[in-house]
Amino acid sequence: MATAWRLFYRDGLRIVGIDTILAEAGVAKMTLYNHFASKEELIIAILEKRDLEFRASLMDRVKAAGADPTQRLLAVFDWLEDWFASEGFKGCVFIRAVSEYPDPAHPIHQTAWRHKVAVKAALTDLCAAAGARDPAALGETLSLLIDGAIVTAHATQSTAPARSARATAAALLQLAQTSAT
Amino acid sequence: MATAWRLFYRDGLRIVGIDTILAEAGVAKMTLYNHFASKEELIIAILEKRDLEFRASLMDRVKAAGADPTQRLLAVFDWLEDWFASEGFKGCVFIRAVSEYPDPAHPIHQTAWRHKVAVKAALTDLCAAAGARDPAALGETLSLLIDGAIVTAHATQSTAPARSARATAAALLQLAQTSAT
DNA sequence: GCCGCAATATACAGACCTGTCTATTTTCTT
């Protein structure tokens, strides 16, 4: 549900009520509850859908960066900067879901974090392709850097963190490449 | 209010109701509303109190690390690891507040972020003392790294991100020191 | 001893929330 996504992302998962979404979308309550057993299931479905769209968008940008593995990795940060600059940017819904449902055993918390694990795996692949000495370690580090940049960009409404992270990533990658062999 | 802090941190700012806090603390409603005009003011007061305690605790650890500026900077990450390992660790309340109140104009959002700005300033000082070429840039980067590590440690219930961040910080600091002069 | 302040218990208003139920209308399939 596009409306649900928009409101959840704009205002927060907990604060937005079912009624609000239904009223704005012009959908009856029973229609929703015939597809999803609860608000929680709706949120999980939306998170999973966003996960796929998100990673697809990122990978498109990586592919568009060409064949050079270093450029492909750095394209991630250019993509970040565009995202930060986009209208209505309010941080990462997955980080926010983890924050709103702080119990690690909660289904929403776990679903949200699976997205981050998948992104980290993709980063690790890019690091490996770029010839990093320890792709897993660099992937982990870049993942931390990116999450920090997302939170900071959200709170400060600035795109600067993307460039900071990009510069750091470039330095770390060079370090991991040169000290190899 | 210690009880309010405990519940807010454990379960979330939005989900915990005034009544719950009052019942658990054994305090009457009017007592609360004589001190704070609203739940929002209570949250802001708690955040500001936590900000001071938090930074004091961090700075204690830095002081305990001795005089060597590099060791002092790295002590931040040891402190992080202890924090991640502590009982009931549920991430950073300031990051979570920003996530729960995503509107950057919201007083709670702004109050929470002031804490992060203060921490970054302290980091920048440590970077400068350690002889980094561009202390502001390194402080910014370490800040991103730390925020990412906090979120990741929360979601994965692991202390590993502290060590990843520490190793990265050490590498970046060395880079910033050697390429100086 | 007494005054004044602060905390208390309790009830309440008004709004919101999720999820259920019923009965009707629309839409799709065959």
Add this chain to the structure above:
DNA sequence: AAGAAAATAGACAGGTCTGTATATTGCGGC
């Protein structure tokens, strides 16, 4: 065209929330 499936409107239950009002109790200072 007819029957089945899905969407609709709308009321409802039972609970939650914040914030207010009232009337009572405890307690420290002088």
